[in-house]
Amino acid sequence: MATTPESSLEDPVRSFVQVLEKWDGTVLPLQQYGSGGMGCIVWDAAYVLSKYLETPEFSGDWAHTLSWRLVLELGSGTGAVGRMAATLGANVVVTDLEEFKHLVTGSVQAKVLKWGEEIEDFPPPPVYILMADCIYYEESLEPLLKTLKDISGFESCIICCYEQQRMGKSPDIEKKYFELLQLDFDFEKIPLEKHDEEYQSEDIHIIYIRKKKWKFSS
Numbered sequence: 001m002a003t004t005p006e007s008s009l010e011d012p013v014r015s016f017v018q019v020l021e022k023w024d025g026t027v028l029p030l031q032q033y034g035s036g037g038m039g040c041i042v043w044d045a046a047y048v049l050s051k052y053l054e055t056p057e058f059s060g061d062w063a064h065t066l067s068w069r070l071v072l073e074l075g076s077g078t079g080a081v082g083r084m085a086a087t088l089g090a091n092v093v094v095t096d097l098e099e100f101k102h103l104v105t106g107s108v109q110a111k112v113l114k115w116g117e118e119i120e121d122f123p124p125p126p127v128y129i130l131m132a133d134c135i136y137y138e139e140s141l142e143p144l145l146k147t148l149k150d151i152s153g154f155e156s157c158i159i160c161c162y163e164q165q166r167m168g169k170s171p172d173i174e175k176k177y178f179e180l181l182q183l184d185f186d187f188e189k190i191p192l193e194k195h196d197e198e199y200q201s202e203d204i205h206i207i208y209i210r211k212k213k214w215k216f217s218s
Contacts, residue, residue, distance in 0.1 A: 020047065020084070023054050028087060030080050042080045046132040048204045049161035050084035051196035058194075059088070066090035072126040072151065074113070074144075075134040082108050085130065093123060116143025118150075125153030131160045138173050145180055149211070158185075158209035163201075185209050 019027040028050075030042050052058060059065055067089035073082035076094035086092045086108045095113035111122070129152055134144060152158060164174065181187060190206040 018042065020050060020080070022084075022087065026087075028080075028084060030078060030083075032078060042078055043133045043163070044201065045161045045163045045204050046077075046080045048195060048199050048201065049130065049132045049159065049206065050081050051199035052159075052161070052190075052194075052206055053081075053084055053088060055194065055196055064088045066128065069127040070123060071128045071130060072123075073130045073132075074115075074147070075131060076110075079108060079110065081130050081132050085128075090128070093126070113147070114143075115140060115147045117147075119147070122151065125151065125156050127156065129156055129158040131158065131162075133162055134160070135162045135174060135177050136165075136170075138169065138176065141173070141177050141180060145184070148209075149184055152211050154211055154213050156211065160187075160207045160209055162205060162207075164203045164205060181209065185211055 016032055018030050018032065020030055021027050032041050053066065066085055069090050071082065071085045071090040071092045073079065073085070073092065073094045074096075076082050076096045079094040082092045082094035092108040093111055094108050095111050113119075113122075129148070135141070148158060162174075165171070178187075187207050187209040190208060192200055192202065195206065
């Protein structure tokens with residue numbers, strides 16, 4: 001993924017800024033940190049998903065698909081994907097663990113959400129739920145899927161972008177994720193040719209996920 005370093009700030013946590021150029025020529029500054037865990041870095045899948053939101057296939061012919069829509073980002077870390085959605089007109093809530101809440105900057109609302117716990121004080125089901133690189137720990141899969149079931153509605157579209165890893169336990173984790181996912185959700189893969197022309201990789205996939213209505217109807 002090609003991003004341009006804008007500055008490197010000398011501070012205790014080695015903060016630095018990279019910029020993501022939008023189609024209209026404006027740039028989205030993304031502040032990252034050299035230490036503090038996985039949530040402090042903008043990973044490649046976040047760049048791919050952010051740029052996908054700008055593609056004609058997703059954005060629509062007139063007003064942008066996200067305009068005035070309620071959008072929630074799960075496992076947001078620095079909030080890169082949510083911030084891109086906000087620049088496209090969405091009303092955005094980004095969520096992550098308490099220790100990452102301070103990383104979010106920009107005109108979005110940040111909330112603490114720990115996967116698997118009961119959902120309290122949250123808005124109604126969002127129109128879109130965005131996830132970038134949330135499939136990496138086996139122990140987090142079931143809590144993640146519980147949260148997806150709890151927070152999504154039948155009309156919610158979950159867009160999951162992840163980088164396929166071929167080493168160690170990663171292939172088994174990915175396989176288990178989709179085995180569990182299909183119990184309660186339908187999903188489809190977005191072809192690579194519909195991704196942004198520059199921000200794409202054969203190892204990074206975008207999946208549309210929707211709750212199965214028959215599983216939850218009375």
